[in-house]
Amino acid sequence: MTERLYYPDSYLKEFEAQVIEAAGGGTRVYLDRTAFYPASGGQSSDTGTIGDAAVVEVIDEDGRIAHITSSPVRDGAVRCSIDWPRRFDHMQQHSGQHLLSAVLVELYGIQTIGFHLGSEVSAIDLDTDNLSERQVVDAEEYANRIVAENRPLDVVFEDAATAQGLRKASGREGIIRIVSIEGLDRSACGGTHVRATGEIGAILLRKLERAHGNARIEFLCGMRAVRRARADFDALSKIARTLSSPLDETPALVTSHVEGLAASEKTRWKLAAELAQIRGRELYAATAPNAAGLRAVLERIPKGSLDDELRARAQGFVSGEKASFAAIVGDPPAVLLAVSKDSGIHAGNVVKAAVSASGGRGGGNLQVAQGSVPSKDALPALEAAIRKAAGLDA
Numbered sequence: 041m042t043e044r045l046y047y048p049d050s051y052l053k054e055f056e057a058q059v060i061e062a063a064g065g066g067t068r069v070y071l072d073r074t075a076f077y078p079a080s081g082g083q084s085s086d087t088g089t090i091g092d093a094a095v096v097e098v099i100d101e102d103g104r105i106a107h108i109t110s111s112p113v114r115d116g117a118v119r120c121s122i123d124w125p126r127r128f129d130h131m132q133q134h135s136g137q138h139l140l141s142a143v144l145v146e147l148y149g150i151q152t153i154g155f156h157l158g159s160e161v162s163a164i165d166l167d168t169d170n171l172s173e174r175q176v177v178d179a180e181e182y183a184n185r186i187v188a189e190n191r192p193l194d195v196v197f198e199d200a201a202t203a204q205g206l207r208k209a210s211g212r213e214g215i216i217r218i219v220s221i222e223g224l225d226r227s228a229c230g231g232t233h234v235r236a237t238g239e240i241g242a243i244l245l246r247k248l249e250r251a252h253g254n255a256r257i258e259f260l261c262g263m264r265a266v267r268r269a270r271a272d273f274d275a276l277s278k279i280a281r282t283l284s285s286p287l288d289e290t291p292a293l294v295t296s297h298v299e300g301l302a303a304s305e306k307t308r309w310k311l312a313a314e315l316a317q318i319r320g321r322e323l324y325a326a327t328a329p330n331a332a333g334l335r336a337v338l339e340r341i342p343k344g345s346l347d348d349e350l351r352a353r354a355q356g357f358v359s360g361e362k363a364s365f366a367a368i369v370g371d372p373p374a375v376l377l378a379v380s381k382d383s384g385i386h387a388g389n390v391v392k393a394a395v396s397a398s399g400g401r402g403g404g405n406l407q408v409a410q411g412s413v414p415s416k417d418a419l420p421a422l423e424a425a426i427r428k429a430a431g432l433d434a
Contacts, residue, residue, distance in 0.1 A: 320356020
């Protein structure tokens with residue numbers, strides 16, 4: 041059994057211990073006592089050093105704790121050091137999660153069902169899919185008021201059978217570790233925590249989304265929240281300067297610009313489609329009828345897609361009488377076929393049969409169809425089938 045020094049004292053930064061086993065060539069180290077927190081309960085493990093070796097991961101193996109190091113560690117007495125900035129950051133996030141979860145229960149009766157402490161942001165999953173942005177803002181404000189009150193966080197050990205007032209049942213037997221926030225919360229937890237809510241620092245709730253049918257809130261505490269708020273302010277300030285707008289008026293101005301761009305894009309597409317149709321009609325006028333009385337053209341496009349402009353040009357061409365327009369794209373291999381109503385050709389049936397013969401997929405209606413084939417090797421056979429069925433060889 042490894043004595044867990046972080047249980048009674050999350051602020052222990054350095055300690056001495058005995059190496060009782062060094063497996064895996066000396067890089068899987070077991071100590072008689074440790075202040076290194078192993079990954080558990082959504083919180084990542086500590087890093088630091090054992091002697092001169094860097095600790096890169098800490099794993100809870102039920103009774104023992106394994107320390108994975110970057111270089112071998114020899115048996116005997118060692119001096120160990122926790123990466124304190126990382127540890128304290130994790131303490132702020134984890135204590136902030138307890139506070140936020142307790143606030144959500146108090147305000148809305150919503151329980152937390154999952155917690156993840158990430159390297160940049162943390163998140164809690166809730167037992168509801170119905171949480172509004174307004175509720176999130178109110179919870180953030182309430183949580184920060186409790187931070188300002190600097191309420192104590194206490195750690196006690198009690199028998200699970202007699203422990204009272206827990207936010208939710210621990211599901212464990214025997215002695216459990218309980219972390220409490222004065223007047224607000226009591227939760228069974230083995231993680232590392234700050235001494236008082238004031239040390240959590242600012243709590244910033246960032247994103248509300250749905251995950252696996254439940255609401256998920258992303259949040260940041262302490263210096264993470266400060267750095268994120270600074271980054272957000274800097275980004276908004278740059279946008280405001282670009283738009284020559286006061287910061288508070290920037291969102292409305294951006295919305296106006298986006299709406300204007302959308303309207304311009306709609307107009308651009310309309311004009312592009314009209315121009316493409318004009319070119320299609322011009323191509324129709326310049327194409328002589330073949331022996332079957334059909335005006336038919338085939339365009340080969342080495343690389344590209346069956347885009348809206350191509351479709352508009354095809355529609356312009358077949359707006360005339362007895363017309364057939366085909367386009368073959370080389371990369372990725374695809375085909376478009378458009379025909380006039382009086383052409384005697386069913387575009388959907390032609391394309392479906394042509395691409396299916398080469399293992400492709402496609403189809404459409406009487407006048408317009410498209411499809412694709414899996415390989416460029418199928419293009420010669422595809423073109424031959426289209427030319428024959430669409431009257432291009434007449």
